[in-house]
Amino acid sequence: MAKRRLSEDGVEARAETGDIEENDFTQFEENENGSREVDSEEEDDDDEDEEDEDEQVVDAAKTHTGRPTKKQKKQLSAQDIQVARETAELFKSNIFKLQIDELIKEVRIKDAHVAKIEKVLHRLHDLIAKVPTVENLTLQQAEHQFNSKKVVIPFPDPKPTKLNYTFSYLPPEEVSLVGSFGLKTGIYQSQGSSIDVALTMPKELFQAKDYLNYRALYKRAFYLAHLAEHLVPLTKKNNLPVKISYHYLNDDVLCPVLRIESIKTENPDDLSFHKTKFTINLIVAFPFGVFDSKKLLPDKNSIRVQSDADELPPTPFYNSSIISMSAYGYYLKYLYTNKKSTEAFKDACKMGRLWLQQRGFGSSINKGGFGHFEFAILMSALLSGGGLSGNKTLLHGFSSYQLFKGLIKYLATMDLNSGYLSFSSLIGENISAKYKPEGFDVPTIYDKNSKLNILWKMTQSSYRELQFQANETLNLLNDVVKDRFDAILLQKSDFDQMRFDMVLNLSVPDELYDSFGPLEKISFVTYESYLKNKLYKILKNALGERATLIHIRNEKSSNIYPIHKRKPTNINNNYIIGIQLNADECDKLVTKGPNNDEQELGAKFRSFWGSRASLRRFKDGTIQHCVVWTSQGNEPIVLSIMKYALDLHLHPDISQHVISESARIANKLPTPLLPSASNQVTTSLASFTNLRSAFENFNKILTNLDLPLGLKSLLPASAALRFSSLLQPVPFATSNPDFWNELILQFETSTRWPDEISALEKTKTAFLLKISEILNSETTYKSFITKDSTVTFNEDITLLNVLTPEGYGFRLRVLTERDEVLYLRAVANADKQKALVQDVYLKFNRTYLGAVKHTRTVSQLAHHFQYYSATVRLFKLWLDSQLLLYHFSDELVELIALKPFVDPAPYSVPHSVENGLLQILHFLANWNWKENSLILDLVKSNIASDEEPNLKLSDRLSIQSYRIIEQNFDKIRKSDPSGIKSQYFIGSKDDPSGILWSNELTLPIATRLTALSRAAIQLVKTEGLSDKNLDLLFTPALKDYDFVIKVKSANITASSGILPANTFKNLITPLTSFPDDITTQYDLIQAYVAELNDKFGNVIIFSTRKFTGLSDDSTNVITGIFVPTALSKKKFGVNLGIDSKPVEESSTEVVINREGLFNQITLLGGELVQSIKIRK
Amino acid sequence: MVLATEIKGYNVLPVSLPKAQTTHYIYFKKHETRSTDNQKNSSGRSIFLCNLPIGTTTSTLKKFFQEVAIGATIETFVASLLNDCPEDVWINLTKLTSDLEFNPDLQSARNTNDEAARLPKNCGVVTFVDKSAFQLAYTAIRKLSAARTVSSWPFSTYDSKYFLNHYKSQILDAEALSDAVSQALVDFDRAEQESRDNLQQQTQLVDEDGFTLVVGSHRKTKAGIMGKQKLAATVELDKANTKLKKKEKEDFYRFQLRQRKKDEMNELLQKFKLDQEKVRLMREKKRFRPY
Structure with a gap:
């Protein structure tokens, strides 16, 4: 109790003492041991506090109750009984708050690591000061400065050939710690994180016009190379063993930086920091305001090329890159001011960072261009406004949870693509941020002061994705019934196959590079961005309403390369396209266009669809342009459309290079023996x-x-x-x-x-x-x-x-x-x-x-x-192929399969079979059923109805009924903590008891399902879904069983209503009548297994495929596992019920007669049994 | 290999199954019943057999005894109901749902059924026509047991036809079923009538305090009444309690208000503590690892 409150007070204490610690963030050389001391002081404070608290606890129960959290304190001190009564709601945010505290503690960077890294930074700072100056070199001189085998100047494309200006290196104007480490909003990351150090180039190196035609960038590149060349020997000499390489900061090819990585050495004098998993980015920055920012507005052109066009296109990417290179320190100061004025800013930033990370977002271009920096800037902007009239969205007094939720809500509800947010980063002047409904059709948060679009690295596609994620999270945050902390912050949800309904791999042929002309070059800078943009436009137009999200990403963009290279050599031409489908639209056979009388739109439509466009008269009398698709075998219509459009607009036979591995999974579903089966869609x-x-x-x-x-x-x-x-x-x-x-x-x-x-x-x-x-x-x-x-x-x-x-x-x-x-x-x-x-x-x-x-x-x-039916059928097929379906009631399987549909968080409702199946398997693989119940709210929409006034009328689970189900689970687990009697608890409104359908399950079977789904997910995640893996997924692991019986019966595939594989449909006559004796068509193997179970079910757990008809050659297997307790020696008694034999020289004990058992089992099977294989 | 020939008073009889190298072991013993209620006392004429091979029926045993002890004629063989059921005990739902006494005509059939239900899995009781037949059979198999001679067991053969017949047997013949059903219902009605008559007799009786039992027209058994009374008592009590509660005013005195506020706060605190506990547990389970 006291400890809990403590952390609250601790926050205040830290905030007070923090001033000393954090003021000197720009000049870390002064900060020697300062922060360490402060930290330890803090701890002392905490201890004292604790003692004080303990006394108070004894004092009075009332204050005692009032203390726990900020929220409660306020409410109770106001004696606001009415609010206090809404305990349910409070309860949730209470536990949410506690969980946030825990999480923030968990992701804190270790103090020891901070101390170590500070030491490293100091040493590095000293070394940078030792780098000699060099002045006024021509291009040739500059290039000859370096041994080209060791260091090469990382000039951006196009490489300069003849220049009329010179290169110099003068000591940096300022060396400062920027980024989240400087702001102290960094968190511990398992894959390591980087610390950004900005070296500002002196003003005198630049002329006002240097922003044009890469000039500043060339100068910067030389500066960087010079720095690299001298740092290599300097670090070696000064016991700082590091590896230095070039690195494109945030995938921006215009902005190479030095990446410093620690090397592990034996020498104890060496200052090695590889254990902290930190890397240091030495960023060379321009002084703030050295170029006229008005000329670098997103609609201006700054790269002059020869062209026939009257006007050169704007170069927003280049411009923004230049501005952002001059604004590292500037934005750090802006964020710092906001952090000071808002107590919970830091924690909210950490939450935001985690949230983005779990969803695969980051500042770099390939990760969507929205990372913690953008998050923090947006939060700061919203603290000074954000509404249409500049009204404040967030308040300084908000808790971290409120800040986070407010920001998520803003992202979810305000469209920053069609409109934009305009704010000013000028410190001291209170200019309120305003949302402007008329924007530029690019994601925009515009800083009036620096003229930078904060979202310059985002694309429409990545913005839609962000908005979608924010929306999903907002729904989760609004859920008052269930604790959603897990899905919001703890679970990683960046696995493509589950994030998207359809995942395509596209390898782009080299010829396509020719279309990347000089004008495209200056507006997109890289071929990748150009191509991504083009792909997005084509697909967006082709799919229209059928897709809700289109995600395009370069498979592996290498942004780290050695310092003896000008740029990375291996270019990856593979793109990953993820599509999230709209289930209502995606299977429609007709793409409708404009009406016949709309000439202009019609022409546009025709030119996009080419020869496939046609005019059709519809039932309601309208004549419309449209494209009619036919479903081709097992290929989803969406895939056919995409292939057609890409062929037409990107490259004539690019559809050969489109591979969709996962779409094949649906073909596993058996084809019914029906005349209409061949052109049936999955849904x-x-x-x-x-x-x-x-x-x-x-x-x-x-x-x-x-x-x-x-x-x-x-x-x-x-x-x-x-x-x-x-x-x-x-x-x-x-x-x-x-x-x-x-x-x-x-x-x-x-x-x-x-x-x-x-x-x-x-x-x-x-x-x-x-x-x-x-x-x-x-x-x-x-x-x-x-x-x-x-x-x-x-x-x-x-x-x-x-x-x-x-x-x-x-x-x-x-x-x-x-x-x-x-x-x-x-x-x-x-x-x-x-x-x-x-x-x-x-x-x-x-x-x-x-x-x-x-x-x-x-x-x-x-x-x-729409996709539930097909998904649950495929899931059943998978279970049957693993010999498990036999043990599960249909209802239990269906409930498990419903989970991703009614409660998909942190993913979203699957709109394809493969996504559905993977989500089910993923859930099963991670479901710790010993500790957690599965409570399903079996209603159609999963949108939290918290603003609906008729809450009572909705058929969602109420918090009371949810609590009751939870209590049922607790009761069961109290008496059976390790799940020996009841394993899966699946509660719903139909069954609050939670065990109606899972009661007959046994521990080995429940465990096996978990193990198998884990193996399946592992396979898919590491090796993908190739045909081979897909087959593997549907092959049972027979070696795990004590014995395996191969059985064969008469062929019942056709009479099960399945079109046999590898046959021509016209050779199989469809069924038209019942046989005279219906029992002759039953599966005898099932009767055999039933008989085995009746007779030996107390000793052996039998498994088999329930659907013999699904196998090609009408064979099946029956496997058995001995119940472990049955195998030991036993005192004889008539109640044993086990086929036993006497133990040698013992007059009371018997042991199971295994051979005798197998004998009886084989005899019982008669001619059905082909072979029996017993594990030794 | 020296295996015991006797375990806990049971003799061990090794038998071999067709097409098998290994031996199956049957345990047997003289069957003794507490011969109190059983008119057709079978005691002294029966053998209790344990761990019988699957599918053992009267004909199997007849064949077997023909082989090992000619002349030992079998009267009946009762196999456990559990032989074809994975459960450990048999439950008679009729007994649990009703206390009607059934017609004595059916009693004997029910008795064997009862016995079958009591027998553990894979056990059976074989009864011979008379003492001498029993003696003959018993000594014969004891001899086999003592000599550890493996005799062959007439195992019933199984094949796909067996399973087909199994399916077929599930389909019931409409006429036979109809007869059986009407017979069973007649029996049931009779049993019910008898029970009702018994009950009516009790209403005539005056006990020592001068009370008689009152029976409603729908009442069928005595136990039914007792159950009802128990229920009625609790229902009445509940009603009285709710009535009392309704009258009570909860916000009349100041102390009530204060108490309520205090309670609410305590509840809040308690919940908070529960939350903390929950989070603590989560932390212990390392739940807060985002990676």
Whole structure:
């Protein structure tokens, strides 16, 4: 308690003492040991505080309660009971605050590291002072200064040949620490971080016109090379073993800097800092204001080239680069002032930095051009305004959480692309920042004072991405029910395959470089930016509404190169294109253009689409330009469109170079044996809808039957009826394990149901017999009655099986209002066997009540999330291929598969099968089910409805029900902390108990699923999704089992409704009728496994593929793992239930008779068994 | 290899299964029942067999005893219900949901069923027609056991037809089913009627305090009434309590207000402490590692 408060007070203390420590940030030579001392003082302070606190704690309970956090203190001191009552909301931000504190502590840079690096910086500073001066060299002289094998001047392209000015090196005007380390907003990063040190070139080296035609940059390049040449021997001499290389700061090729990396040596005198993982960037800067910033506005041209055009295009990138090179120190001062005036600025910056990093954003161009620097500047700007009328968005007194949320909200809601934010970085004068709705169609935050667009490294595409991420995060921050800290700050979410619905690899042919002319060169500076821009424009135009995000990135841009090279040699021509799809639009077959009468737009449309554009008359009478696409085999339409557009506008056969590995994953789904199958899109639910309408028809017929007791309802309860069965329902496909669709039949309320379970079931049977009789005699439906053993120990249950004329099968179960009462009575009466009877009740609840609710919920969601059905089917296929589906109930699998759809954070709702599957696997791989429950809010939209007034009307989980589910989980874990009895806890509104569907799972199976998903994700992350890996993903690891039985049965692929692989469709006749004896088409292997389970299930865990029909040669495997406890020696007793043999020379002990067991297993299989392989 | 021939009073009978190199071991013992209620006392004529190979039926045993002890005629064989069920114990749901006494005609059938339900997995009781048959069989297998002679076991053969029949057997014949159902319902009605009659008799009885039992028209068994009474008592109590609460004013006295504020703050504090605890636990689990 006291400790917690302490950190609060600690912040204040630090803020006070901090003045001394931080004032000298520009001249670190003075700061010798200062900061160390301050730090230790601080700690002393803390200790004293702690003691004080302890006394106060004893004093009074009231102040005690008031202390915990800032928020609480205020509220309680004001005695604002009303606010205090909203504990739920407070609770969340409370724990959020605590978590932030923890996190900030965790990412703090170690004091020892800081001390070390300060020592290094001092030494480096001294060395820089020793670099000799050199003046007025011509280009030739300058080049001859250096041994070209050791140091080369990093001139930017184009390399100068003849110049009429000279190069010099004079000691830097100022050497200062800039960037986050200087600002003390740096955080510890596992991959190491860099410290920026700016060396400002003296003013006298420049002329006013030097901003033109790279002149300043050439001078800077010489300065840098000179520095490098002298630092190499100097560092060596002075016990600072380092490696120096050139490095493009933030991927900006105009701005090479010196990157200093520590080398590990044996010499104890050497000052080595490689353990701190820091690198130092020596940035050569221009003095602030040396060039007229008005001439460097984004719409001005500063590179003069010969051209036929009347006016040269503007060079915004070059201009911004020049300005930013002169403003390192300037912006540091600006940020520092803001940090001083806003207490939580530092922490908010750290949060922002983490947030960006986890999402793959950074200041460098290839990372989107929005990093912590841009974040900090935006925050400072918003502290002085940001609204339309300059009204303040953030206040100085805000907590770090509020600052962070405010900024995220600003990013999410204000469009900085169509409009822009204008602010002034002039310190001291309070000029408010204003949002201007009319912008330049480039992402802009404009600094009036320095004339710099802070977002100059961003592109439209990266800006859209940032905005999208901010939006998602804002929704998470608004979520009052669940603690979202994890998804917001702790989880890394930059894995392409999960971030985007479709990922393409594009290798650009070299010929394309020819289109990069001199005018393009000056406006885009690099070929990469030019190409990215072009790709984005083409794709954006081609995809239109179909895509919500288009991300384009150079695969590996090398920005570090040795100092004896002018520029990096290996140029990577591979681009990664990530697309996030709009599920409503992406599968449409027609791209609609403008109306026929709009001449101008029409011409534009035609010129873009070329020969494929056509005029069409639509049903509503309009005549529109449009392009019609045909789905080609298994290629998604979006991919066809992109290939076509790129071919047309970029390069004639570039589509050969477009590789989309992940799109192939959807082809794994079995093709149904239906005439319409070949041109079916993945999201099509047509076959399911047919089944659904067959059900509606049957329902109508049944309701009209003349029965002694009227029907109340007939409700669907099967996987196929909720669009999620592995195989699509195909008429007459009786070998499909999901052929029979369960329906729950309820009669009108009656008091006359018998008050005993067996008689009750008998009465139900009587009703079913009656229905069956009528159906068989009066309708085209065929029906018969079967036994059912779903509910153990209740052997009197019967089901009515109905074969419909459409070719589907329904299985009717009768539910009465008495059932539950009786089962519950059995639970109450069972004293010793309570647990067992409870399981019986659970089974009843599952099959009769839970399945109906589940079917209702899932079928609604499957309609809303277009890709859910295909994803869950693929997931089931994966599970089956790993022999796991056999152990999971359909419902459990479907709930797990729903997770990325209803709660995808930190990723977003998947709009493609591969994304969906990977997200499911990713979740399973990381789900620590021993400690965490999975609570699903099974509603359609995942947008937090916190501003909606009708919160009570929404069907989202309320905080109360969420809490109840959580408590259920806590209760279960309290009695079973290591998850031996119940593993997966999946709570939802339909099932607050959380174990309805996962109760029958066993520990080894639950663990195996986790292990397998981990392996799968690992494989995909490290090696990608090549065809080989994809096959590997769907191959079971058989060597993990104690024994493997190979079995073979009659071929049931076609009768399962699957189009066999490698066959011509016209050779396979579709199914048109039921066989005379339907049982002949059942899968015998499943019966074998069921029998094995009945007989040896207490000793061995059997696994098999549930869908024998999916294998090419109608083989299957049955694997077994011995239950570990069964293998040990045991005292003999008749209750053992294990096939045992006596142990040598012992009259009481027996041991499992393994060979005997295998014998019996093989005998039981008869001719189904091909071979049995036993692990030694 | 010297294996024991007797374990905890059970004799070990090694048998071999077809096409197998290894031996299967059956444990057996004279079957003794507490012969109190059993009219057709089978005690002294039965053998208890444990760890039977799968699929052991009466015909299997008949064949076996024909081989090893000709003339030992088997009367019945009761196998455990658990043989075809992965559970460890059998539960009779009827008994747990109703306390109706069923027709004595059905009693015997139910008895065997009860016995089958009580037997542990892979066990069975074989009963011979008379004592001499039993004696013959028993001595024969004891001899085999003592000599450690491996005799072959007439294992029922399995093939795909077996599994096909298994599927087929799930489909019930409508007529037979209909007969069975109506018979069962008649029995049930009769049992219910008897129970009701019994109950009615009790209403005539006057106990020593001069009370009689009151029975509602829908009441069927005595236990039902008891259950109901328990429930009624709690329901009444709840009602009374809520009534009392409704009358109470909670914001009348100042101390009530103060108390409430205090409670609320305490609650807040408690929650805060819980949060801290939660975060502490998270920290211990190294949850705050962003990389």
